[in-house]
Each structure stands twice: as structure tokens, then as C-alpha cells.
Amino acid sequence: MSQIIRRLGVPPRERGSTSSATCPDIFELADGSFAVIGTDATDSLDAQLPADAARADYERIVVITRETLIKAKGDIPDA
Numbered sequence: 073m074s075q076i077i078r079r080l081g082v083p084p085r086e087r088g089s090t091s092s093a094t095c096p097d098i099f100e101l102a103d104g105s106f107a108v109i110g111t112d113a114t115d116s117l118d119a120q121l122p123a124d125a126a127r128a129d130y131e132r133i134v135v136i137t138r139e140t141l142i143k144a145k146g147d148i149p150d151a
Contacts, residue, residue, distance in 0.1 A: 074101035081144030087137075096136035098144045110134035 076099045084095040097109040114133045127133065 074103040074105060076100075076107065077102050078147075080106070080147040081140060087139055087143060096140040098136070098140065100147075108134050108136060110136040110140075 078100050080098040080100060084097060089095050095109060096111070099107045101107055111134065112132050113135045114127070117133045117135075118127065121127065121133075
């Protein structure tokens with residue numbers, strides 16, 4: 073597994089999280105992939121995936137807040 077090299081966006085505390093209960097986050101990994109901390113919504117969203125989308129047994133559908141992604145937008149590379 074690759075190593076985390078940086079956070080995208082601001083720390084959860086700067087988005088108003090004062091506990092460890094709500095801390096969605098996005099990280100860039102050394103291999104260029106991204107890791108996401110979010111709420112596992114696989115059970116409720118799996119059946120709603122479009123016909124051209126698929127999920128392997130080891131993959132989960134994770135939800136992050138809109139604010140988390142918007143705050144990370146400036147750190148997401150264009151290519």
C-alpha cells in the first residue's frame with residue numbers, strides 16, 4: 073500500500089469538526105492515488121449505481137461532505 077504524502081483541503085477541525093466522530097478527509101498517496109475517509113454508504117447506495125458502474129467486493133461506496141470536497145478542490149491536480 074502506498075504512503076500518504078499530503079492532505080487535500082483543510083483539516084476537519086477547520087471545517088467545524090470538534091470531535092473524531094465527523095472527520096471526512098481526502099489524502100494524496102505517493103503512487104498518485106487518493107484515499108478518502110468518509111461514511112460507508114455501500115448498503116444504501118449500491119443498488120442505485122448506474123448500469124455502467126461496478127463495485128468489487130473489496131470496494132466500498134464512501135460519502136464525504138460537499139464542504140470537504142469543495143475545500144479540497146484547489147489541491148486536486150489538473151492532470
